[in-house]
Amino acid sequence: MTMRYIIRMRGEKLAPVLVGLAVLLAACGTSSPTTTTGSTLVFGAAVSLTGAQSKEGGLTKQGYDLWLDWINTRGGIVVNNVKHPVQIKYEDDQSNPNLSATLVQKLITDEKAQFILGPYGSAATATDAIIAEKNAIPMVEANGAAQAIFNKGYKYTFGVLSPANKYLTGVLDMAATLSPKPTTIAMLTANDNFSVEVAKAVEDYAPTVGMQVVFSKKYPAAAPDVSGLISQAKQANPDIVMNSGHLAESIAINKAAKQLGLNAKIFAYSVGPSTPDFISALGADANYVVDGSQWTPQVKYKPSFYLSVSDYVKAYKQKYSSSEPPDYHVAESTAACLAFQKAMENAGSLDPSKVRDALASLDVITFFGEIKFDSRGINTFKPMVVEQIQNGIHYTVFPSDVANGRPQYPTPPWSSR
Amino acid sequence: MSQFTQQVILGLLLGGVYVAVALGFSLVWGILNIVNLAHGALVIVGAYITWDLFTRLHIDPFLSLPVDALALFVIGYALQRGVINRVIRAPLLFTFLLTFGINLVIVSLLLLLFTADFRSVTPSYSGSGLQLGSITIPYIRLGGLLVALVLAGVLWAILNRTRVGAAILAVGADRDAAQLVGVDLRHIYALTFAIGAAFAGVAGGIISTFQSITPTAGDPYTLQAFAVVILGGLGRVSATVAGGLAFGLIEVLGQSAPGLGSGYANAIAFVVLVMVLIVRPRGLLGRLA
Numbered sequence: 001m002t003m004r005y006i007i008r009m010r011g012e013k014l015a016p017v018l019v020g021l022a023v024l025l026a027a028c029g030t031s032s033p034t035t036t037t038g039s040t041l042v043f044g045a046a047v048s049l050t051g052a053q054s055k056e057g058g059l060t061k062q063g064y065d066l067w068l069d070w071i072n073t074r075g076g077i078v079v080n081n082v083k084h085p086v087q088i089k090y091e092d093d094q095s096n097p098n099l100s101a102t103l104v105q106k107l108i109t110d111e112k113a114q115f116i117l118g119p120y121g122s123a124a125t126a127t128d129a130i131i132a133e134k135n136a137i138p139m140v141e142a143n144g145a146a147q148a149i150f151n152k153g154y155k156y157t158f159g160v161l162s163p164a165n166k167y168l169t170g171v172l173d174m175a176a177t178l179s180p181k182p183t184t185i186a187m188l189t190a191n192d193n194f195s196v197e198v199a200k201a202v203e204d205y206a207p208t209v210g211m212q213v214v215f216s217k218k219y220p221a222a223a224p225d226v227s228g229l230i231s232q233a234k235q236a237n238p239d240i241v242m243n244s245g246h247l248a249e250s251i252a253i254n255k256a257a258k259q260l261g262l263n264a265k266i267f268a269y270s271v272g273p274s275t276p277d278f279i280s281a282l283g284a285d286a287n288y289v290v291d292g293s294q295w296t297p298q299v300k301y302k303p304s305f306y307l308s309v310s311d312y313v314k315a316y317k318q319k320y321s322s323s324e325p326p327d328y329h330v331a332e333s334t335a336a337c338l339a340f341q342k343a344m345e346n347a348g349s350l351d352p353s354k355v356r357d358a359l360a361s362l363d364v365i366t367f368f369g370e371i372k373f374d375s376r377g378i379n380t381f382k383p384m385v386v387e388q389i390q391n392g393i394h395y396t397v398f399p400s401d402v403a404n405g406r407p408q409y410p411t412p413p414w415s416s417r
Numbered sequence: 418m419s420q421f422t423q424q425v426i427l428g429l430l431l432g433g434v435y436v437a438v439a440l441g442f443s444l445v446w447g448i449l450n451i452v453n454l455a456h457g458a459l460v461i462v463g464a465y466i467t468w469d470l471f472t473r474l475h476i477d478p479f480l481s482l483p484v485d486a487l488a489l490f491v492i493g494y495a496l497q498r499g500v501i502n503r504v505i506r507a508p509l510l511f512t513f514l515l516t517f518g519i520n521l522v523i524v525s526l527l528l529l530l531f532t533a534d535f536r537s538v539t540p541s542y543s544g545s546g547l548q549l550g551s552i553t554i555p556y557i558r559l560g561g562l563l564v565a566l567v568l569a570g571v572l573w574a575i576l577n578r579t580r581v582g583a584a585i586l587a588v589g590a591d592r593d594a595a596q597l598v599g600v601d602l603r604h605i606y607a608l609t610f611a612i613g614a615a616f617a618g619v620a621g622g623i624i625s626t627f628q629s630i631t632p633t634a635g636d637p638y639t640l641q642a643f644a645v646v647i648l649g650g651l652g653r654v655s656a657t658v659a660g661g662l663a664f665g666l667i668e669v670l671g672q673s674a675p676g677l678g679s680g681y682a683n684a685i686a687f688v689v690l691v692m693v694l695i696v697r698p699r700g701l702l703g704r705l706a
Contacts, residue, residue, distance in 0.1 A: 281537035
């Protein structure tokens, strides 16, 4: 029986499986004779391993694999006293949202995936959600924050991450506590679903904390050159420069701001600064930049199962031989797996509709924060944190109860850095 | 008013990048009749060379441009002689397929070599610029424009002042006649492609200074080069320069269009492109023949 699982696993997965086997045998020999080993659970995931989002897709896979090792070391997910080892089948969506949906269907029909882990990005998640719904197979996703995904009444899609509208409002909350208080905002927005939602939320929220959006422009997603926009934003002389876009654009905007001498008290970018790439690409110019983050390695949550925050960071560094701690894309992806695990344990069943119901009523604290879904399937219960790059290191600076640093404010002008 | 001037200057600076990217593309298309879909990938190879030399040996990005040119010249020559030459007289669709495939191979190789991490070249002077009243001209971008214009001059000189250039033009005009008068076709084909690749490499070096680079960052540039060549007109260096500068201007001014326009800067640029083609089907400076 056990031999079959070893053969099924791919080469790279063999080591953890052997460890898992050892644990399993030990367990069988001693304590719980009632726990038996059941069928292997097959998860499917179409992530971007090539193409424009291969970086983020790779981080997503890292997060999934980190949990996969952990759970298989323990013999699998325990459902009704039966341990089910886990396998994740991957497909590469080549950063193409339409291809993503096709691949998810293939994972379900050809690869017999019983459950779906989400892809990277809101666009791909939105198309995959349709497939999950059609097949009545639960999908837990960790990298699609656009609320548009959840506003269609789907019953089988759940997102563990905070929704798009929370990404930059935390930065405004923080800014409101600073002195002298910044009051004007220039908002630059990539023309995609997620980024537009983030920007819209800022425009709605700013007046409630006594701030005003004085400049707001969209640019085509993945625009290589933004200098025209930056020079216009400079005319508005804003206290806060915000970008709602992705990593490539946040780097381009930071570079253009320096080249054109756009000085602001706060530079805040929705996505990008949390990745190590942002610092390595920009060097000292990355300092003072803040971003809204789903999670940081410094947060202080008290998880009820899986690893503590520090053990998670340790496990990540060990598995990927990395000196850098995991960024939030990795953590949220792991959290998606945890939601599935807990829901299956709670449901005591592998029946897709029962697991779906268990997901809908899930409420747990993990290293990633609280996971609990509202009626649409969005985790609106976990806050975003604000982090700032100070001397090339990420510090969590807001909210103060989970922070490990204080915001450096205001950002000095480029000429005196 | 000064804001408008600033936008025009930024448009011309961006246009300079497009000129650099499109020169090689236009040459290969005009002479070999190959629409090289791997052009953007070659651009990014140049960008990675500049990045590598900058991070490892601290060589100034502008000083590494000749290295980019040389490396891409060799790669381009080998690529044409070894692979592309086999479909040189095949229908256009075959060359599309082949260069599309080469594009995928190069991007995947870059992904293996450099991973998908975002890279960027940030020399110490990257934030400084000429300050003329309220107008800022970043040195890096100015340097990029100057390099593009020098490249255009070099290409013009090669084509019009050297024997090799005469041979290249002859091949472009009539392959069979050129062969009859003793031009080594295979060598000239490869040489033309190599020059195109070398120019792409230099363009990549420039791009690495103002944009973050990833293995796929070149894809939009293939499209831009295509648009620039159509806009300016095929087969003349001056046409590519005019097309590139015009396209940069249109894009930046499109960004500052009032209302919702900015999100559709690309769409605006291509609408203008279509309108130009309606009025002047051979491009702004296209040849009549």
